[in-house]
Amino acid sequence: MRTFQGYRRDDGRVGVRNHVLVVSTISCANHVATLIAQRGGAISITHDVGCLQFAQDRALTERTLFGVGMSPNVGAVLFVGLGCEQTPTVEMARSITGKPARHLLIQEAGGTKAAIAAGADIVHELTRLTAGQERVACDLGELCVSLKCGGSDFTTAIASNPAVGVAVDLLVEAGGTALLTETPGFPGSEHVLARQARSPEVARRIYQIVDTYRDEIRTRFKRNVHDGNPSPGNIAGGITTLIEKSLGTIKKAGTHAIEGVLTFAEDVHGKKGLWVMDTPGHDVFSVSGPAAGGAHVNLFTTGRGSPLGNAICPVLKICGNPETFRRLQDDMDIDAGSIMLGTASVEEVGREIFEAVVKVASGELTKSELLEHREFAIPRIGSTL
Amino acid sequence: MRSLLILHPKDNVAIALSDLCAGQAVEQEGRRLIVLEDIPAGHKVALVDIPPGECVVKYGEEIGRAKALIRQGVHAHVHNILDITEEVVREERRRLGL
Numbered sequence: 001m002r003t004f005q006g007y008r009r010d011d012g013r014v015g016v017r018n019h020v021l022v023v024s025t026i027s028c029a030n031h032v033a034t035l036i037a038q039r040g041g042a043i044s045i046t047h048d049v050g051c052l053q054f055a056q057d058r059a060l061t062e063r064t065l066f067g068v069g070m071s072p073n074v075g076a077v078l079f080v081g082l083g084c085e086q087t088p089t090v091e092m093a094r095s096i097t098g099k100p101a102r103h104l105l106i107q108e109a110g111g112t113k114a115a116i117a118a119g120a121d122i123v124h125e126l127t128r129l130t131a132g133q134e135r136v137a138c139d140l141g142e143l144c145v146s147l148k149c150g151g152s153d154f155t156t157a158i159a160s161n162p163a164v165g166v167a168v169d170l171l172v173e174a175g176g177t178a179l180l181t182e183t184p185g186f187p188g189s190e191h192v193l194a195r196q197a198r199s200p201e202v203a204r205r206i207y208q209i210v211d212t213y214r215d216e217i218r219t220r221f222k223r224n225v226h227d228g229n230p231s232p233g234n235i236a237g238g239i240t241t242l243i244e245k246s247l248g249t250i251k252k253a254g255t256h257a258i259e260g261v262l263t264f265a266e267d268v269h270g271k272k273g274l275w276v277m278d279t280p281g282h283d284v285f286s287v288s289g290p291a292a293g294g295a296h297v298n299l300f301t302t303g304r305g306s307p308l309g310n311a312i313c314p315v316l317k318i319c320g321n322p323e324t325f326r327r328l329q330d331d332m333d334i335d336a337g338s339i340m341l342g343t344a345s346v347e348e349v350g351r352e353i354f355e356a357v358v359k360v361a362s363g364e365l366t367k368s369e370l371l372e373h374r375e376f377a378i379p380r381i382g383s384t385l
Numbered sequence: 386m387r388s389l390l391i392l393h394p395k396d397n398v399a400i401a402l403s404d405l406c407a408g409q410a411v412e413q414e415g416r417r418l419i420v421l422e423d424i425p426a427g428h429k430v431a432l433v434d435i436p437p438g439e440c441v442v443k444y445g446e447e448i449g450r451a452k453a454l455i456r457q458g459v460h461a462h463v464h465n466i467l468d469i470t471e472e473v474v475r476e477e478r479r480r481l482g483l
Contacts, residue, residue, distance in 0.1 A: 153427075154426065154427025154428075155427070158392065158400050158427070162392070187470075187474075188470050188474070189446075191473065191474050191477035191478065192446060194477070194478075195477075195481075200483075203481060203483060204483055207478065226468075226471065235462075237427050238400070238425065238426075238427035238429060240429070240441075240448070240449060240461070240462050240463050240468070241448050241449040241466065241468040241469075241470055242468060242470040243446070243447070243449070243468075243469075243470045243473060244443060244448040244449070247444045247446055247448065248444075251444065339390075340402050340403075341402075342402060
């Protein structure tokens with residue numbers, strides 16, 4: 001049985017990092033949350049939501065905020081609210097399991113200065129509580145990776161995505177979990193994904209999320225997903241049809257059956273195998289959703305180069321373009337350009353990615369972590385009110 | 386160094402890994418192909434003759450249909466491949482009863 005060195009939480013979950021996290025539960029608390037984290041040497045998550053939201057829009061926000069607190073990569077969490085926000089800040093903090101969790105309300109604390117001072121004290125306390133924790137051997141099957149592509153070029157579909165597919169197969173075979181994201185990439189290959197589904201019910205769910213996306217584009221923007229898709233840039237790069245483009249995207253999921261479809265930031269703990277998580281195609285959202293669901297590491301394929309990281313989930317950059325890898329070498333982790341040059345096979349690079357996942361899970365920092373990229377964002381469903 | 390990438394044994398097109406010139410001979414897994422047109426890196430070249438109306442296959446899947454005869458060795462792209470995405474997806478859906 002292969003293992004990695006992870007942090008075992010009190011509720012049985014295992015994490016690959018031990019972050020102290022300060023989460024703003026409403027944009028009014030963003031500035032205070034940021035300064036608390038800075039002063040205390042912690043990581044902060046801020047955003048534009050948390051109030052005047054309804055139904056599934058509100059549920060998504062709260063699921064995401066709770067989810068980042070619950071992430072096994074987080075050793076301790078402080079939720080910072082204003083005091084009158086819609087997000088139930090106090091209850092949320094009290095519902096966190098497996099780690100120390102606190103809350104702070106700016107209105108109660110006495111305003112910005114007092115809240116920052118009190119918050120920094122809490123962060124110091126949380127840092128002391130998490131400092132002693134050591135990594136222990138954990139089964140590789142407890143790992144969950146999320147998958148995405150950003151800044152794609154013609155190498156993405158033929159080099160980096162197929163290589164990630166090999167790595168995903170290896171992880172799933174070891175008992176682990178992988179999350180295919182970015183629903184806007186599915187139109188054109190939803191029939192292939194449906195064929196790969198574990199059951200007709202899962203196939204139906206896949207069609208459902210793709211239809212929802214197609215309908216949204218049609219009703220809100222009066223456009224068809226096929227309009228201008230493939231784009232002029234895609235066509236210049238050699239992509240001829242939408243099926244071809246979409247097939248190139250889903251290559252990163254590998255060959256195993258799709259076990260089900262998850263909603264944005266849905267808890268992934270205990271879910272084995274390959275899953276689809278319904279996320280936007282926007283790069284920051286599509287890493288943040290799985291991170292809030294408890295994904296440990298993100299595999300991010302790129303051709304033109306993207307510097308993005310994530311506040312709580314290490315992002316591993318797999319670059320299929322040899323020229324980009326050279327030019328952006330401080331930001332790229334894996335050189336899949338060797339496939340384009342013919343010096344390595346898709347299989348070989350796939351294994352390299354798999355081994356890198358084990359190393360990153362055991363504590364090795366990715367380039368985006370070294371460069372302190374800590375992006376995080378929460379999408380909205382519908383209008384801003 | 387390889388010039389072509391064939392992604393699946395069923396494929397009738399290959400991807401140029403670098404710019405290929407008209408007249409260039411490329412060898413791929415024991416098969417020799419004369420490229421008849423300039424093929425930019427990342428673009429497709431036909432591995433065999435693809436008759437009009439036949440499927441263009443990449444990744445082992447149908448990605449489009451030949452608008453006219455696509456001769457072995459020519460550039461296969463928007464000028465000779467029809468995008469039939471809607472039709473394929475609709476058909477497959479009907480077949481699965483969804």
